Amino acid sequence: MAVDYQERIPNNVRLHEDRRLLRALEEWQPRFLQWWSDMGPEGFQARDVYLRTATSVDAQGWAHFDYVRMPEYRWGIFLAEPEPGRAIGFGAHRGQAAWQEVPGEYRGTLRRLIVTQGDTEPASVEQQRQLGRTCPSLYDLRNIFQVNVEEGRHLWAMVYLLHAHFGRDGREEAEALLQRHAGDRDKPRILGAFNERTPDWLSFFMFTYFTDRDGKYQLASLAESGFDPLSRTCRFMLTEEAHHMFVGEAGLGRVVQRTCEVMREHRTDDVREHGAIDLPTIQRYLNFHFSVSIDLFGGEISTNAANFYTAGLKGRFEEGKKTDDHVLAEATYPVTQLDGERVVTREEAALTALNERLRDDYIADCQRGIDRWNQTIRKQGIDFELRLPHRGFHRAIGAFAGTRVSPDGRVVSQAEWDARHGTWLPTESDKAFVQSLMVPVVERGKFASWIAPPARGINGHAVDFEYVRS
Numbered sequence: 001m002a003v004d005y006q007e008r009i010p011n012n013v014r015l016h017e018d019r020r021l022l023r024a025l026e027e028w029q030p031r032f033l034q035w036w037s038d039m040g041p042e043g044f045q046a047r048d049v050y051l052r053t054a055t056s057v058d059a060q061g062w063a064h065f066d067y068v069r070m071p072e073y074r075w076g077i078f079l080a081e082p083e084p085g086r087a088i089g090f091g092a093h094r095g096q097a098a099w100q101e102v103p104g105e106y107r108g109t110l111r112r113l114i115v116t117q118g119d120t121e122p123a124s125v126e127q128q129r130q131l132g133r134t135c136p137s138l139y140d141l142r143n144i145f146q147v148n149v150e151e152g153r154h155l156w157a158m159v160y161l162l163h164a165h166f167g168r169d170g171r172e173e174a175e176a177l178l179q180r181h182a183g184d185r186d187k188p189r190i191l192g193a194f195n196e197r198t199p200d201w202l203s204f205f206m207f208t209y210f211t212d213r214d215g216k217y218q219l220a221s222l223a224e225s226g227f228d229p230l231s232r233t234c235r236f237m238l239t240e241e242a243h244h245m246f247v248g249e250a251g252l253g254r255v256v257q258r259t260c261e262v263m264r265e266h267r268t269d270d271v272r273e274h275g276a277i278d279l280p281t282i283q284r285y286l287n288f289h290f291s292v293s294i295d296l297f298g299g300e301i302s303t304n305a306a307n308f309y310t311a312g313l314k315g316r317f318e319e320g321k322k323t324d325d326h327v328l329a330e331a332t333y334p335v336t337q338l339d340g341e342r343v344v345t346r347e348e349a350a351l352t353a354l355n356e357r358l359r360d361d362y363i364a365d366c367q368r369g370i371d372r373w374n375q376t377i378r379k380q381g382i383d384f385e386l387r388l389p390h391r392g393f394h395r396a397i398g399a400f401a402g403t404r405v406s407p408d409g410r411v412v413s414q415a416e417w418d419a420r421h422g423t424w425l426p427t428e429s430d431k432a433f434v435q436s437l438m439v440p441v442v443e444r445g446k447f448a449s450w451i452a453p454p455a456r457g458i459n460g461h462a463v464d465f466e467y468v469r470s
């Protein structure tokens with residue numbers, strides 16, 4: 001299904017047939033562009049960046065690569081192709097035809113889900129806006145900008161749903177998405193992780209590995225939605241999301257690789273003086289980003305999640321591949337929780353445990369990258385293992401919030417926490433050290449001291465290709 005690029009707002013939803021909607025979105029567009037110029041990547045806006053733009057939404061060849069200046073990027077509205085005869089796959093409406101319009105009874109709930117999702121997209125662009133200035137290479141600079149423009153497009157995706165299906169409140173919510181800002185005292189973003197700072201590239205790679213992966217799982221659950229326009233838009237967003245997680249996984253892999261090379265070359269664990277990031281510091285960053293990202297799944301026991309499911313609005317990850325009744329009225333699911341000072345696992349009603357189940361799918365997926373990085377470490381003959389911390393560690397949402405849990409899953413006293421948290425979470429001196437490495441490298445084919453070059457370039461180009469023109 002081709003995207004019409006002749007339109008002011010490129011789209012594959014026949015926008016020209018709905019004048020009112022078109023006008024509303026054309027009014028929103030300059031405000032989006034203003035937001036991009038105020039809150040988007042700092043510097044580089046006049047540069048030619050080698051970017052990928054979606055030109056069609058079918059599985060083959062939807063990506064077109066060329067030099068573009070970011071403010072001229074063709075942000076637009078692209079939904080995956082409709083599946084003829086699609087039926088709702090779960091909950092109380094299972095088997096009924098998927099909704100093309102918002103069912104009145106679920107209007108508020110659906111709007112809130114779309115707003116929560118939509119809020120994260122511009123938030124991440126805001127969090128990352130300074131990073132271009134300290135890029136470790138032109139290759140990485142191009143990658144962060146690709147991520148940023150696509151997050152901008154994901155905002156468009158949610159704003160389209162709000163404008164097309166929620167009338168006046170939808171338009172108001174679309175405005176508010178440009179008014180809240182990451183870390184703003186008065187108007188913060190909705191979810192915790194999107195108010196944290198992304199001050200350096202190690203944090204950026206952690207963010208794209210861990211937090212974008214939450215995006216994958218949330219979008220995949222929303223792609224199951226009985227509200228068909230939401231399902232179709234999330235399905236297309238997922239194709240873009242894959243690149244963001246690649247940036248994180250490959251980026252961290254290259255950091256680990258470089259650290260190990262320096263350890264071997266200089267026969268030392270103390271790689272800082274050679275401009276690399278020591279493995280314990282990488283572990284502490286990992287502990288932080290994993291813990292704030294698993295908070296994004298909500299409470300372990302959530303009646304919100306049960307209601308979203310029963311209403312047919314938000315499914316499970318790969319709902320269609322599951323072989324149970326897709327209603328879950330009787331089923332149970334094991335949930336890790338606190339029993340006084342002990343961490344225990346108990347069977348809970350599967351319906352209210354849906355956040356936890358999605359978190360489990362996510363954690364298993366996170367582990368795969370850790371295994372690969374550990375392979376790199378082992379291959380270099382180094383005796384060190386990166387680990388995901390326990391799910392109770394450093395949590396602000398859910399059953400573990402307010403309890404001190406060590407990375408290996410023990411409930412610890414405040415005194416032990418105070419004594420040891422500097423070995424578990426990035427310290428001020430870790431952050432200052434990482435910050436000290438953030439010097440821009442913009443010469444073609446050159447890389448900062450703390451990161452190895454990638455195995456290959458983008459779209460068949462060499463690693464030393466001019467990904468961002470000067």
Ligand code: BYC
Nearest residue numbers: 116120124191192211212215218295296298299302304305
């Ligand atoms: N921070 O019933 P509970 C992405 C609130 S990332 C602050 O446990 P529920 C991306 C919650 O709202 C994916 N507040 O939660 C990645 C509720 O409030 P009320 C984003 C939180 O509702 C990188 C109360 O606590 N997508 O795409 O079951 C770059 C009780 O909560 C938090 C979505 O989030 C938190 N972390 O589940 C770019 C999908 N957690 O009702 C993009 C849409 C919970 O008491 N959202 N609360 O006022 C949802 O599915 C659900 O809203 C959540 C929360 C999974 C987030």
